Amino acid sequence: MGRWILHVDMDAFYAAVEQLDHPELRGKPVIVAGLGPRGVVATASYEARAFGVHSAMPTAQARRLCPHGVFLPPRFERYEEMAEKVRAILRSYSPLMEPISLDEAFVDLTGTELLHGPPERVAQEIHERIPKETGLSCSVGLGPNKLMAKLASDAAKPGGLRIVRPEEVLDFLAPLPVEDLWGVGPKTAARLREKGIHTVAELREVSLSLLQSWFGRKGGEVLWRLSRGLDDDPVVPTRPAKSLSHETTYPEDLFDPQEIEAEVRRLSLLVVDRVQAQGLLAQTVQIKVRFSDFTTVTRQTHLPEPTDHPLLIAEEAVGLLARVSIPEGQGVRLLGVGVAELSPARFRALPLFADDRLGQTIGEIRKKYGPQALDLAGSGQN
DNA sequence: TCTGGGGTCCTAGGACCC
DNA sequence: TCTGGGGTCCTAGGACCC
Numbered sequence: 001m002g003r004w005i006l007h008v009d010m011d012a013f014y015a016a017v018e019q020l021d022h023p024e025l026r027g028k029p030v031i032v033a034g035l036g037p038r039g040v041v042a043t044a045s046y047e048a049r050a051f052g053v054h055s056a057m058p059t060a061q062a063r064r065l066c067p068h069g070v071f072l073p074p075r076f077e078r079y080e081e082m083a084e085k086v087r088a089i090l091r092s093y094s095p096l097m098e099p100i101s102l103d104e105a106f107v108d109l110t111g112t113e114l115l116h117g118p119p120e121r122v123a124q125e126i127h128e129r130i131p132k133e134t135g136l137s138c139s140v141g142l143g144p145n146k147l148m149a150k151l152a153s154d155a156a157k158p159g160g161l162r163i164v165r166p167e168e169v170l171d172f173l174a175p176l177p178v179e180d181l182w183g184v185g186p187k188t189a190a191r192l193r194e195k196g197i198h199t200v201a202e203l204r205e206v207s208l209s210l211l212q213s214w215f216g217r218k219g220g221e222v223l224w225r226l227s228r229g230l231d232d233d234p235v236v237p238t239r240p241a242k243s244l245s246h247e248t249t250y251p252e253d254l255f256d257p258q259e260i261e262a263e264v265r266r267l268s269l270l271v272v273d274r275v276q277a278q279g280l281l282a283q284t285v286q287i288k289v290r291f292s293d294f295t296t297v298t299r300q301t302h303l304p305e306p307t308d309h310p311l312l313i314a315e316e317a318v319g320l321l322a323r324v325s326i327p328e329g330q331g332v333r334l335l336g337v338g339v340a341e342l343s344p345a346r347f348r349a350l351p352l353f354a355d356d357r358l359g360q361t362i363g364e365i366r367k368k369y370g371p372q373a374l375d376l377a378g379s380g381q382n
Numbered sequence: 383t384c385t386g387g388g389g390t391c392c393t394a395g396g397a398c399c400c
Numbered sequence: 401t402c403t404g405g406g407g408t409c410c411t412a413g414g415a416c417c418c
Contacts, residue, residue: 033386040386042418055418060383101418183391185416218392247387294385298412336387 002166004109004119004142005235007149008090008126010083011137011158013103015045017082018072020135029069033059037251042074046158076102085134093122096235106146108235120163127161144169147182147231154180169229174201181226188215188223203227241278245286245338246270253292253331260332264321267337268314275313275339281306281348282339285316289324290334299323306343313339 010016014032019025029048033041039059051066059071083102090097093116096108107126109119116122123142130138141152143164151172156162164172177199179189191214197203204227212220225231246267254260264287275282286300299320307313317337326332 037383038386042386058384104418183416187415216393243389245388249386300411302410
């Protein structure tokens with residue numbers, strides 16, 4: 001049976017929320033960005049895009065392009081609030097609603113016809129309701145799968161609605177540049193371009209076996225299917241997180257080994273706070289170090305048993321740090337700490353030492369009094 | 383004033399085993 | 401005194417997404 005998948009993409013979401021909350025900013029170039037020396041643009045309003053500003057661009061560059069722009073730091077709690085409003089609207093049409101980020105979501109409308117009418121009409125209704133009820137503009141795409149729904153909403157941007165019916169898929173895809181396909185990024189696009197392949201129509205001419213010889217068994221097959229609009233990825237409302245991490249890019253590179261170690265402990269505790277808050281245990285600890293020249297290394301270790309113990313995890317992270325040799329003359333630009341192999345804490349194994357409640361206690365104190373209440377030796381300010 | 387932060391997935395290569 | 405051939409597990413790196 002054919003599926004109907006809808007994709008909603010909020011237009012310039014963070015900037016639009018700022019313009020909603022601050023009416024005097026409407027019609028002006030608004031740029032939500034990291035404001036530090038190494039910040040990047042999260043979202044530029046369409047007025048700012050006219051100056052060439054776009055997401056992921058260094059804020060410094062955006063300031064040069066758009067000196068009169070209004071630069072604001074992100075207010076994620078507020079965006080989350082508005083995202084939830086949008087999600088509530090979407091959920092009223094199907095329980096199969098999958099948020100992709102704060103500003104995007106898929107809805108599986110297959111089989112909702114008896115309840116809500118034909119998917120084409122539902123798409124129109126959603127497209128009208130979201131601006132009416134939230135004050136924010138959105139683009140809506142409807143297609144036979146996630147791939148086509150997303151490409152349809154891309155084509156509808158900004159503020160439009162686009163429906164791609166199954167029989168229209170191949171013609172719709174044909175003229176698109178390959179990098180429009182989900183999963184084809186700059187590297188893959190460049191490799192395809194070298195081979196003279198620029199559009200999806202051209203990609204479709206390449207045999208499966210040739211694609212596989214270029215991009216591996218799996219990668220080749222994915223490209224082959226994408227170019228034909230084939231995608232059976234299901235809409236999944238919630239998936240358990242597979243990893244949790246915190247990372248920081250420092251305004252200036254770090255050189256002092258003690259400071260670097262203290263930062264790794266600090267990040268570890270931030271991660272553990274989240275692990276405990278979500279009632280999880282982790283069995284893998286990983287760190288990430290980026291040097292002045294932007295080269296990045298990672299180290300990870302598998303623990304003998306799952307844990308949410310702040311000291312244990314922090315010590316593991318510091319141990320991983322010791323396995324990283326910082327190249328001559330390089331400072332540390334970014335540090336990250338993460339955990340993976342997560343499991344629910346209700347399956348916690350009996351503690352090795354019955355009276356070791358220290359880890360729990362640290363977590364409880366930090367929860368009650370905030371992360372500064374109890375830092376590990378060496379991670380304080382001094 | 384070059385390049386965020388939080389994720390997912392895939393692959394290559396070495397260790398190890400039979 | 402080069403070279404087996406799987407299979408699996410683990411780690412590090414990289415591509416990609418928003």
